[in-house]
Each structure stands twice: as structure tokens, then as C-alpha cells.
Amino acid sequence: xxxxxxxxxxxxxxxxxxxxxxxxxxxxxxxxxxxxxxxxxxxxxxxxxxxxxxxxxxxxxxxxxxxxxxxxxxxxxxxxxxxxxxxxxxxxxxxxxxxxxxxxxxxxxxxxxxxxxxxxxxxxxxxxxxxxxxxxxxxxxxxxxxxxxxxxxxxxxxxxxxxxxxxxxxxxxxxxxxxxxxxxxxxxxxxxxxxxxxxxxxxxxxxxxxxxxxxxxxxxxxxxxxxxxxxxxxxxxxxxxxxxxxxxxxxxxxxxxxxxxxxxxxxxxxxxxxxxxxxxxxxxxxxxxxxxxxxxxxxxxxxxxxxxxxxxxxxxxxxxxxxxxxxxxxxxxxxxxxxxxxxxxxxxxxxxxxxxxxxxxxxxxxxxxxxxxxxxxxxxxxxxxxxxxxxxxxxxxxxxxxxxxxxxxxxxxxxxxxxxxxxxxxxxxxxxxxxxxxxxxxxxxxxxxxxxxxxx
Numbered sequence: 001x002x003x004x005x006x007x008x009x010x011x012x013x014x015x016x017x018x019x020x021x022x023x024x025x026x027x028x029x030x031x032x033x034x035x036x037x038x039x040x041x042x043x044x045x046x047x048x049x050x051x052x053x054x055x056x057x058x059x060x061x062x063x064x065x066x067x068x069x070x071x072x073x074x075x076x077x078x079x080x081x082x083x084x085x086x087x088x089x090x091x092x093x094x095x096x097x098x099x100x101x102x103x104x105x106x107x108x109x110x111x112x113x114x115x116x117x118x119x120x121x122x123x124x125x126x127x128x129x130x131x132x133x134x135x136x137x138x139x140x141x142x143x144x145x146x147x148x149x150x151x152x153x154x155x156x157x158x159x160x161x162x163x164x165x166x167x168x169x170x171x172x173x174x175x176x177x178x179x180x181x182x183x184x185x186x187x188x189x190x191x192x193x194x195x196x197x198x199x200x201x202x203x204x205x206x207x208x209x210x211x212x213x214x215x216x217x218x219x220x221x222x223x224x225x226x227x228x229x230x231x232x233x234x235x236x237x238x239x240x241x242x243x244x245x246x247x248x249x250x251x252x253x254x255x256x257x258x259x260x261x262x263x264x265x266x267x268x269x270x271x272x273x274x275x276x277x278x279x280x281x282x283x284x285x286x287x288x289x290x291x292x293x294x295x296x297x298x299x300x301x302x303x304x305x306x307x308x309x310x311x312x313x314x315x316x317x318x319x320x321x322x323x324x325x326x327x328x329x330x331x332x333x334x335x336x337x338x339x340x341x342x343x344x345x346x347x348x349x350x351x352x353x354x355x356x357x358x359x360x361x362x363x364x365x366x367x368x369x370x371x372x373x374x375x376x377x378x379x380x381x382x383x384x385x386x387x388x389x390x391x392x393x394x395x396x397x398x399x400x401x402x403x404x405x406x407x408x409x410x411x412x413x414x415x416x417x418x419x420x421x422x423x424x425x426x427x428x429x430x431x432x433x434x435x436x437x438x439x440x441x442x443x444x445x446x447x448x449x450x451x452x453x454x455x456x
Contacts, residue, residue, distance in 0.1 A: 003236045006082040007229035010043070010120040012092035012109040012149070014136060018125040019155045021049050023181065024091040026212025027220075028056045031087060033213060034222055039085035041078065043112045044093030045373070045394040045434070047262040047300070053091070056209055060265040064090065064116070067100060067107040067373050067413065068392045068436040071115045075237035077266060077438070078116055087229050090118060096140060096149075100373065101414040105144075107373075113148035117233045120148045121178060121225070126157035126165075133165065137173055150228060153220065154180040162219075178228075179220030184212070243445035246275030250452045253293035257282035259310060260336055262300030267437045267444070276448045283339065287315040295329040295451030296320070298336025300434055304346060304364070304399065310339065311352035320355045324428060329383055329450040330357065332430040334397055337423075338362040340430055341401065358423055358430060360403035370395045370419060374410040374433060382407055382424035383450055384443040392439035395432050405431055427454070 011027070013020045024040070031038045040053040040061040045068070053061035062081050064074050082088045092109030099108035113120045122140055124133055133154070141147050154165060157180050166177040216222065252271065254263070260283065268278055279290045284306055289296065303310055311317075320340075324330045332340050340357040347364050354362075378389040393410075407424035410433065411417075422431030427450065437444040 001236050001238060002079070003234040004079045004083065006079060006088055006232065006235045007086070007226070008078075008082065008088040008090065008116070008118045008232050008235075009225060009229045010090040010092055010109060010113045010118045010148075011123055012096035012113070012120050013123045014125065014140070015095040015098075018123055019181070020091055020123055021052055022212060023123055023153070023155065023216075024049075024089060025052055025056050025209050026216045027225075028053060028089055029209050029213035030216040030220075030222055031089070031226070032057070033217070034226070036087045036226065037085040039082055039088050041081070041088060041090040042093070043090055043109050044107070045436075046093065047264075049091055050265070051261070052205075055205055059084065062265050063436075064112055065107065065436065066111050066115060069438045072238050073240060073438055074112070075116055075235055076240055079235050079237050082235070087226065090116075092120075096120070096122060097143060101412065104414060110144065110148060114146065116235065118148070119150045119228050119232055121151040121153060121228070122149050123153050123155055126154045126180070127183075130161065130165065131168065134169055134172055137169060137175060141173065141175060149175060151176045151178045151225070153178050156181065156183045158182060159219065176224070178224050179216075181215060181219060184215065240441075242270075242441050243274060245273065246448055246452050248452065249275050249277055250295070250448060250455050251277045251279050251290070251293045252295040252297060252448070252451055253279050253281050253290045255283050255296070255298045255336060256280040257284045258301070259284050259303045259306045260299050260301040260339070262333075262335065262434065264434070264436055267435070270437050270441060270444050271448055274445050274448045276451065283313065283316050283320075284309050287313065287319075289316070289319045289323060293328075294455040295331070295447070296323065298330075298332040298339055300334035300336060303335045303339045303344060307344060307346050307350075307352045310344075311354065317353070317355045321357055324357045327427050328454055329427045329447060330430070331383070331447055332428075333434045334395075334432050337401070337430045337432055338399055341403065357428065358403055360401060362399050362401045365398055365400050367398070369397050369400050370410070370432070373413055375413065376408045376410050376422070376433060376435070378408050378424075379420075380407055380424070382422075383427060383429045383447060385440075385446050389443065390440060391435050391443055393433035393435045395434070397432050401432070407431075408433075
């Protein structure tokens, strides 16, 4: 058993929309200004929040997810990436106790705090509340025997009311209040940006984060939070037994631009550990695939926002189609899957020609399709492994397809609902699910090996 010293905090909340991402980004900047070298994590499967963390820190933020991976794997990854900094900040997901299927606390922020021994600080939205905040805090502290909550921060309250609220909370409840933020309407990332555009498209993001950090320095006990982070127990874990690396390196082209930006950083890291070299390219801007690649990946993102530009790049579309037809391994998720279709239809009803690797059309719907966690089981041998192979993933999309595929069965956890999905033919794996390779590292090795076989 390995043990490492990693000061750390988890920022939870009473629910979505309380300002977790806004506060976390400001806290990361304020900690950096205070001389710390913070690293960040996101509890759960979300892509957007880590992208905002990354813009603040200029280093990748990573996901920690107890549905995707076993406890030891999560602790291993936390220790591995935490070693790059002096203090780790974990942004929670949804409400503090909200977990699988909306009926369990499994894979919730609370579950992650317990599994990793991380002190939790609860961010509470104080709009329209005063003494009732005490009842809210008391409920969170007492719902579970070990809540792991060691502090609270009050958001969107007045500076005049704060001292009295702090005194009441600390007098009546066994928890410390670490400060507050006033209403800062011009700094609300959740309502203005998240889920609509990516972090790189928020032109004033750095200025927003700067204002948040300056406010946090004035009204939040940064020294107290750093002391709390330092009180975390040593993080224990066992090393993972990963597949052996490839016998020789191989280059894999990864689509990375405004249209394709949703990747789990740990997926790319794992491929690199197995011997792959990640070569980014842009289906929007580039006219050719990178020279020398022996495989290609298309992540999720927003291809529906760039239909004309993607479609009019006929040279790139032709390159991709010919490369796949020649046998080059191709892995695509969600937005990447949509791009590989013959046609991709916009909200206006107009269908645009796309890469043409997959027959049929991807089209918009009026609601989220098959949203949430899934366990995938292969119905046949695929690019990623044999029949019966299990993988963990997540779906989140408003577009559907006339060619959904049936290579895998997807099953929602704690629910009866399941469906067939994923197009998997010879050298292609493409579907709406976002996969997490650490749920089955051999799948990543199989993909990398297929790329090496194509190279030879």
C-alpha cells in the first residue's frame, strides 16, 4: 500500500446552480496568487467544468468518478495527478448527496469525499434566506453518520448580514464558516456560459476569474481553507496493473478544436502510457490529416454549431473517409459520431454533408437523449475487445441518429432501462456513449494495438 501527502478540499453544494464552478475557479486563482500550486479535479462525468479549471490553471483538470472506476483507481489517479501540485481542489457534482439514478448517494460528492478522505466544504446559496440556512446545514451534517463536511461558505449574501449568520451557525452547529461571496451577477459562469459555449469562447473569462479571486481574498478565509486542506489524512492506494505498453510507438490523430473538445484527459494519458503519441488536428481548420498517424479519434463537442465550416472542408472530409476505408482504426464519441455520418442536420432542418464513414443522418431532438451513466456490454468482437467486454460510459446529447448501431447493450445503473448502441465494424467504433478507459484499460490497449497493426 502506498501513501502520499496531498492537502486537499472538496467543494460541494446543496444543488446545481449554487455557484460551485464560479467559486472553484476563483478559489483556484486565489490559491495560486497566495503562493500555492493548486491542481484541480471534477467529481463525476462532466466535461465543461474541467475545461474552465484548465483555463484558470493552464494545466489539465481531471475527473474522479466512482461509477466509472473502483475506489482504488480513483485514489491512484488523485495521487498521481495531485503530485503535480501543492494542494488539490475537487469540485463536486450536483447536490452533495446526489448520486446514481437520482435515488442513491453512490458516486456522489459525499461518496467521493469519503472514498478519498477529503474534507468537504459546503457552498450554500443564501439568496432569500437567513436563519433557515442553519436548518439546511443541519440537514446536510446529519443525513449521514459521517458527512465529511467540515466547513461552509455562504454565497450571494450581503456583507452586513454575514457576521451575524456566521456567529449563529458556529454557535449552534459543529461546523466552521469560512467566509462568503456577495452577489456578483457579472461573474456568474453557471447561468451565462456553462453548457452553452466552451471556456475558450468566453472572451472575458480571465477578467471574470480575476474579479472572483480578488473578492475571495477579501471575504473568504483562504488561510483557514489551506489549513483545512492540510488536515486531510495521507492518501493511500495500490498501484494499478495496467496492460503492457506497445512494443513500438504509434501516432494517433485526435480531433481537437472548437467543434471537438470533450475528452477525458485520463483517456488520453492512458493511451500515451501504453505507447501512443497523441497528435492533435482540426477538422474545422486543417485540410489534411496529420502525416504519419495510424489511428484517429473524434471526441464529443459542438459540431452542430459549425455545420457549414465542417461541411465545406471537403478535403478533410475526404481524407477521413479514405483513411477509414483503407483500414485505419477510428474511434468516435457523441459529437465525433455525429460528424462521421453521411449527413448532420441543424436545428433549422438543413442537412449538411459530413465525413460519410457511417450511413444515415444525425438529427436534432427536443430533449436529452438517453441521459446519464451506462454500463456497456459488447454483443460481438469489436475494435476495443472481445464479445462480452464491459465498459463504463455516459451519454448526454440532444441529437439522435438513423444509424444508432447495435454492437453494445447499454444498461442504466439501478434502473431497468437499456438499449442497443454503437456502430462497430472492423476498424470503426462510433456511438453516442462517452467511454472512460480506466473502467477497462485493456480496451485502450486494444485500440492502440490496432493502430500499431495498421502501421505495420
